[in-house]
Amino acid sequence: MKAKTVTTLQYVTLTAIAIAFVLPLLWLLFAACDGNANQALKIPHIWTVKNFKSVFSSARNVRGFGVGLVISVTQSAIVVLCSGLAAYPLSRYDLRFKKAFMFSILFMTALPMIAVIVPVYKMYLTIHLLDSIWGLVLYLAATALPYAIWLMKNFMDGVPIELEEAARIEGASTLQIIEKVIFPLMLPGICVTFIFTFSGSWGNFFVPYILLSSQKKLPASVLLYQYFGQHGEIAYGPLAAFSLAYALPSVLFYILSQKFMSKGFTLSGASKG
Amino acid sequence: MPHTKSSRFARELRQSVLLTPSLLLLVVFFIVPIILTVYYSFTNLALTGANAKNFHFVGLYNYQTIFSDPKMWQSIKATLIFLFGSLAGQSILGFFIAYFMKKKNRVFRSVVGPCILAGWVMPEIVVALCCFAFYDTMGTANAFLSLFHIAPIPWLYKHPMLTVVLANIWHGTAFSMLTYQSALDNVSEDIEEAALVDGASRRQTLVKIILPCIKETIATNTMLNTLQTLGVFSLIWAMTGGGPGTATMTMPIYMYNQGLKNYQLGQGTAIGMILLLIGALCSIIYMYLLKPEKA
Numbered sequence: 001m002k003a004k005t006v007t008t009l010q011y012v013t014l015t016a017i018a019i020a021f022v023l024p025l026l027w028l029l030f031a032a033c034d035g036n037a038n039q040a041l042k043i044p045h046i047w048t049v050k051n052f053k054s055v056f057s058s059a060r061n062v063r064g065f066g067v068g069l070v071i072s073v074t075q076s077a078i079v080v081l082c083s084g085l086a087a088y089p090l091s092r093y094d095l096r097f098k099k100a101f102m103f104s105i106l107f108m109t110a111l112p113m114i115a116v117i118v119p120v121y122k123m124y125l126t127i128h129l130l131d132s133i134w135g136l137v138l139y140l141a142a143t144a145l146p147y148a149i150w151l152m153k154n155f156m157d158g159v160p161i162e163l164e165e166a167a168r169i170e171g172a173s174t175l176q177i178i179e180k181v182i183f184p185l186m187l188p189g190i191c192v193t194f195i196f197t198f199s200g201s202w203g204n205f206f207v208p209y210i211l212l213s214s215q216k217k218l219p220a221s222v223l224l225y226q227y228f229g230q231h232g233e234i235a236y237g238p239l240a241a242f243s244l245a246y247a248l249p250s251v252l253f254y255i256l257s258q259k260f261m262s263k264g265f266t267l268s269g270a271s272k273g
Numbered sequence: 274m275p276h277t278k279s280s281r282f283a284r285e286l287r288q289s290v291l292l293t294p295s296l297l298l299l300v301v302f303f304i305v306p307i308i309l310t311v312y313y314s315f316t317n318l319a320l321t322g323a324n325a326k327n328f329h330f331v332g333l334y335n336y337q338t339i340f341s342d343p344k345m346w347q348s349i350k351a352t353l354i355f356l357f358g359s360l361a362g363q364s365i366l367g368f369f370i371a372y373f374m375k376k377k378n379r380v381f382r383s384v385v386g387p388c389i390l391a392g393w394v395m396p397e398i399v400v401a402l403c404c405f406a407f408y409d410t411m412g413t414a415n416a417f418l419s420l421f422h423i424a425p426i427p428w429l430y431k432h433p434m435l436t437v438v439l440a441n442i443w444h445g446t447a448f449s450m451l452t453y454q455s456a457l458d459n460v461s462e463d464i465e466e467a468a469l470v471d472g473a474s475r476r477q478t479l480v481k482i483i484l485p486c487i488k489e490t491i492a493t494n495t496m497l498n499t500l501q502t503l504g505v506f507s508l509i510w511a512m513t514g515g516g517p518g519t520a521t522m523t524m525p526i527y528m529y530n531q532g533l534k535n536y537q538l539g540q541g542t543a544i545g546m547i548l549l550l551i552g553a554l555c556s557i558i559y560m561y562l563l564k565p566e567k568a
Binding site: 010013081083085093111113116142143145210240246 | 285288289290291292294295298299301302303305306307309310313318320366369370373374377381384385388389390391392394395396397398399402403404405406407409411412413415416417443446475496497500503504506507510511525528529532533538541542545546548549552553555556557559560563
């Protein structure tokens with residue numbers, strides 16, 4: 001085959017794949033803005049925001065989004081704080097158990113934690129953490145922690161120790177060094193860790209579905225499931241609008257994290273010369 | 274101060290103080306559940322019925338019970354089909370998208386890329402909804418087929434496993450694409466061109482040059498996809514609930530049904546334990562492949 005034919009074929013194949021991939025998404029966008037949406041993809045006759053209005057005029061839905069936000073923000077804050085603290089000794093000191101510890105952390109990042117949910121349920125029942133937002137937040141934090149520690153430690157490795165030493169020679173206290181040197185340089189790393197953790201728990205349906213039961217404590221992900229998972233009469237328009245609003249933070253955070261990642265870390269230049 | 278053994282220990286202990294909050298969280302909410310999983314799987318733990326009041330050690334009883342239950346074998350079969358279907362689809366599609374995208378028009382790439390990524394960035398439950406509507410009898414898939422005069426297919430009832438596999442491929446392909454894109458970028462173009470100049474066909478270059486160059490990436494990507502696919506619950510649960518019958522009842526769903534719906538916690542835990550062991554094995558292989566020198 002001629003090179004030109006091959007290239008053309010590749011363009012055609014890629015276009016076909018891209019169309020196939022984008023169709024379910026287009027349905028979501030169109031159905032959300034269509035007053036008469038159904039299962040099939042169609043361009044709305046009249047574009048409308050009434051689906052969004054009906055979703056957010058329900059106090060239950062607004063509450064679901066609020067609860068989800070509280071869960072994800074609290075969990076991410078705990079994870080960032082704990083992993084940030086842990087990253088310092090792991091990056092800076094020569095500790096005998098460090099290698100074994102980092103290996104265990106890597107091992108833990110890959111474990112399918114879904115497998116332990118039944119014992120967690122029983123444990124929470126015993127210690128009265130079932131149907132508790134705090135209980136949920138702590139469990140989500142612990143399961144997100146290994147990956148966050150791994151990330152933070154690598155980001156911390158990228159902050160040159162020379163800057164810290166220089167500040168110490170100038171007479172800065174440890175607290176000042178953390179505030180003025182480490183924190184600003186770690187900021188991109190902190191943001192990336194926060195974003196990854198937040199997206200993970202914001203998109204998580206399984207854990208809140210198991211550990212929470214009161215209607216007023218359910219986050220948006222579980223509400224969404226209740227609206228269509230029971231396979232009753234489905235109002236596709238409002239459902240699509242709900243999903244779109246719910247998916248938006250995940251999409252925005254993904255784009256944001258790409259920005260942080262692509263900037264790269266050129267901090268090592270600071271210690272030269 | 275002389276560097277005696279005890280002074281080094283004291284120094285390391287002092288320096289590790291900052292690890293305390295993380296360690297506390299990990300021990301209580303990560304490691305204890307794993308230990309409980311091992312422990313409970315050997316007990317008759319239940320929430321209702323006679324066993325609930327008479328909690329004791331039962332040895333391998335739970336394992337004997339679940340393995341003599343035909344549902345267990347159905348769920349293993351469903352898990353394997355779901356796993357291999359997803360792996361094959363995601364890897365092959367992901368690889369060829371990455372391979373074809375190389376050296377293509379920049380604008381074209383920046384349009385195709387996000388189309389594939391969209392399904393990946395979405396939360397799993399939204400993916401479930403999009404695919405649920407897409408494969409509905411009145412959905413987009415059948416509307417497209419009707420253009421070729423093909424009668425509507427009740428996807429979720431007639432081909433439930435194929436449908437959830439396709440949904441998972443939609444969700445997961447972007448990850449493989451990204452992995453293979455960065456691997457292919459590192460394959461030296463000189464080798465590739467040299468092979469072409471020497472008269473190798475495109476297919477020969479792909480099989481003999483490119484694939485061997487990225488074989489480590491293929492292995493790590495496969496392991497990560499396996500671990501991710503083994504943990505899929507929400508997607509299947511929301512689309513089919515494990516049914517119809519037991520058609521899409523993968524092990525996580527069987528575990529949920531046994532442990533939290535029928536309240537046979539001991540049996541549910543035993544299923545979880547098997548899942549955990551498979552996961553741990555894959556995780557070790559993955560670490561071996563990765564060889565983290567940095568740690």
